[in-house]
Amino acid sequence: MRKILIAGCEQEISSFNPQSSRYEDFDILRGKALFAAHAGADTCIRGALDVLGVRNDLELVPVYAASACSAGPLAQADFERLAGEFLTAIADAMTPDVAGVYLSLHGAMGATGERDPEGYLLQRTRAIVGPQIPIVISMDLHGLLTARMLENCDAIAVYHTYPHNDFTSTGQRAARLLEAILDRGARPVMARIIIPALVRGPELITATGLYGKVIDRAKAMETGGEALSAAVLIGNPFTDAPELGSQSLVITDNDPQQARRLALELADAFWAGHDRMLAELEDLPAAIADAATQPGPVTFTDAADAPSSGASGDSNTILAALLAASYRGRAIMPIVDAPAAARAHAAGVGARLRLSLGGTIDPVRFPPLELEVEVERLGDGEYVHEVSRLPAHAGPTAVLRHGDIRIVVISHAVFMMDRAIFLAHGLDPEQADIIVVKSPGAAMRYFTFARRNYVLDIPGATSANLKSLGHLVCPRPMFPLDDDVVFTPKPELYPSASRATP
Ligand SMILES: [Zn+2]
Numbered sequence: 158m159r160k161i162l163i164a165g166c167e168q169e170i171s172s173f174n175p176q177s178s179r180y181e182d183f184d185i186l187r188g189k190a191l192f193a194a195h196a197g198a199d200t201c202i203r204g205a206l207d208v209l210g211v212r213n214d215l216e217l218v219p220v221y222a223a224s225a226c227s228a229g230p231l232a233q234a235d236f237e238r239l240a241g242e243f244l245t246a247i248a249d250a251m252t253p254d255v256a257g258v259y260l261s262l263h264g265a266m267g268a269t270g271e272r273d274p275e276g277y278l279l280q281r282t283r284a285i286v287g288p289q290i291p292i293v294i295s296m297d298l299h300g301l302l303t304a305r306m307l308e309n310c311d312a313i314a315v316y317h318t319y320p321h322n323d324f325t326s327t328g329q330r331a332a333r334l335l336e337a338i339l340d341r342g343a344r345p346v347m348a349r350i351i352i353p354a355l356v357r358g359p360e361l362i363t364a365t366g367l368y369g370k371v372i373d374r375a376k377a378m379e380t381g382g383e384a385l386s387a388a389v390l391i392g393n394p395f396t397d398a399p400e401l402g403s404q405s406l407v408i409t410d411n412d413p414q415q416a417r418r419l420a421l422e423l424a425d426a427f428w429a430g431h432d433r434m435l436a437e438l439e440d441l442p443a444a445i446a447d448a449a450t451q452p453g454p455v456t457f458t459d460a461a462d463a464p465s466s467g468a469s470g471d472s473n474t475i476l477a478a479l480l481a482a483s484y485r486g487r488a489i490m491p492i493v494d495a496p497a498a499a500r501a502h503a504a505g506v507g508a509r510l511r512l513s514l515g516g517t518i519d520p521v522r523f524p525p526l527e528l529e530v531e532v533e534r535l536g537d538g539e540y541v542h543e544v545s546r547l548p549a550h551a552g553p554t555a556v557l558r559h560g561d562i563r564i565v566v567i568s569h570a571v572f573m574m575d576r577a578i579f580l581a582h583g584l585d586p587e588q589a590d591i592i593v594v595k596s597p598g599a600a601m602r603y604f605t606f607a608r609r610n611y612v613l614d615i616p617g618a619t620s621a622n623l624k625s626l627g628h629l630v631c632p633r634p635m636f637p638l639d640d641d642v643v644f645t646p647k648p649e650l651y652p653s654a655s656r657a658t659p
Contacts, residue, residue, distance in 0.1 A: 247286070368430075372389060
């Protein structure tokens with residue numbers, strides 16, 4: 158029976174997080190455990206299994222899947238170990254009856270010595286499976302699609318939603334691309350156009366914003382049969398890499414002119430609204446003063462220090478400002494600080510001590526802050542995220558109290574999108590006046606009881622104030638890093654041979 162190899166490698170990084178991520182940060186699944194983990198989950202691999210798993214003429218082979226929480230760039234030796242395992246698993250699974258390969262990628266990985274990890278994995282996978290076996294991938298719209306990736310795969314399905322809620326359906330679309338090639342002999346031609354813009358802010362919410370209108374047209378190209386696949390990727394502005402930027406991508410069945418024309422249409426539509434796709438950020442002292450005059454709870458969005466976007470999670474900026482303002486309300490906030498958690502565990506519940514909080518990873522942005530605290534509660538950091546139902550491994554944790562401010566200190570960065578980090582530590586967000594949420598979009602989705610959300614202009618490795626980050630590698634000029642950026646569309650076609658096709 159013909160076999161389809163299924164594998165994945167996913168992480169999103171911020172180049173501006175000074176702490177490297179490590180091999181040990183990855184959850185790695187092989188064999189039956191890989192399919193078992195994804196069968197009931199909301200993931201791209203699950204979507205591919207939904208479509209391909211019901212066929213009795215294909216055997217699906219679970220090869221290797223690695224995924225990690227967003228973080229700083231992956232240490233090079235650790236990337237090489239991970240890539241070595243991935244590629245060895247592909248080579249070991251390669252037999253004469255393999256008919257296709259599906260890879261679930263993110264697109265915004267980065268290693269300290271390899272700025273295009275997904276391109277490397279695809280190039281090496283292509284070398285192993287040879288030129289004839291179709292390779293189809295799925296990607297996050299925050300991914301950085303590179304020329305090397307385009308040269309080494311046959312077709313791509315990209316998320317259509319932000320905040321993301323189409324993991325499974327994107328995997329299904331990727332699987333249908335593979336079916337089009339295998340069953341109908343489709344010959345995908347990919348056109349992409351690089352757009353010199355990094356975007357943030359509410360207009361990116363696809364259900365309501367300008368970006369969603371452009372994506373709607375891409376979806377219509379797919380459902381109406383104009384294209385096999387269509388997307389507008391916005392990249393991850395925190396992954397500072399040579400091909401960072403936004404881009405349109407359209408894949409047709411052997412029709413390069415149509416692919417080029419539709420990619421131009423999407424790129425032009427996106428560029429027309431790009432200068433409205435900026436975050437509106439508020440001044441922190443003004444937000445504290447405003448919050449103090451009204452009943453809570455309100456949320457303080459600290460997207461600049463969002464572990465889900467790759468930040469270090471050790472920002473104490475809001476804490477320092479609350480102390481400076483002599484804020485008297487009830488505030489709750491998380492912080493990554495392994496030494497402080499260890500000291501709290503050594504001191505025990507009920508102990509009062511003076512310790513340093515924050516800046517253990519990024520002391521340049523977050524000077525460590527000394528304060529008196531009482532240890533209210535200790536924990537092991539093992540709990541379940543509220544929305545994804547996936548386990549969190551936060552390491553030793555402590556709830557520290559300073560006046561009416563309660564700080565959930567954790568040892569390892571975890572996603573901080575929903576209420577779980579508070580509820581798991583005995584804190585009810587609805588009873589707080591200020592809730593610090595270290596995620597760009599979570600306050601609006603999971604803290605809907607809050608009376609107001611302040612999105613703050615404060616430092617961090619994932620600040621929406623993109624000019625504050627210090628990009629060194631990405632192409633310039635780039636909106637909004639530079640003024641008066643001009644967009645001159647230059648369609649690129651893949652595979653390269655199709656460039657000669659009339
Ligand atoms: Zn994303």
